[in-house]
Amino acid sequence: MILLELFWSFCKIGFTSFGGLSMVPLINSEMLSHGWMTLSEVSDIVAIAEMTPGPLGLNCATFAGTRVAGLAGAVSASLGVLSPTLLICAAAAVMFEKFRESDFMKKVMYGIRPACLGLIIAVVCSLTATNYTNAAGSISYGAALIGVAATVLLLKFKVSIPKVILLSAVLGLFLTR
Known part of the structure; x- marks a missing residue:
């Protein structure tokens, strides 16, 4: 159940933010509302995610998921934060292919x-x-x-x-x- 909650929380973050630092308040809110982390722990996660190569949102999701539910949590949270982008890109590709000759x-x-x-x-x-x-x-x-x-x-x-x-x-x- 916690894996589904992690996925859904980060899926909401992916759909409602624009990436980068705009995700931090949403991540903070989700972590605190579920009681998964304290404010200090979220700050630590964001600091580590900033120092790690790669997108901030994906790094935060991976680190937060690991902290909450180990490797399975990292995978679940990462898939959650990536799902909106993947869905939008897939829909754009389908639409582009459909209307290519118009x-x-x-x-x-x-x-x-x-x-x-x-x-x-x-x-x-x-x-x-x-x-x-x-x-x-x-x-x-x-x-x-x-x-x-x-x-x-x-x-x-x-x-x-x-x-x-x-x-x-x-x-x-x-x-x-």
């Missing part, structure tokens, strides 16, 4: 492409401003050289991304401060 969908997709390109360009511009300038606000020529070299290696020589990242890190140690 003229309306083709027009929508045609309109989305330039918007996506614009968003990518905006991200590149904002990252360029922060990644290729130093604390004084002037251009960091070492960082710019690494960026150009990485782009050439990726596009012209088709070097794998992990190799380019490693080379960029090594160059960054020597060319920038």
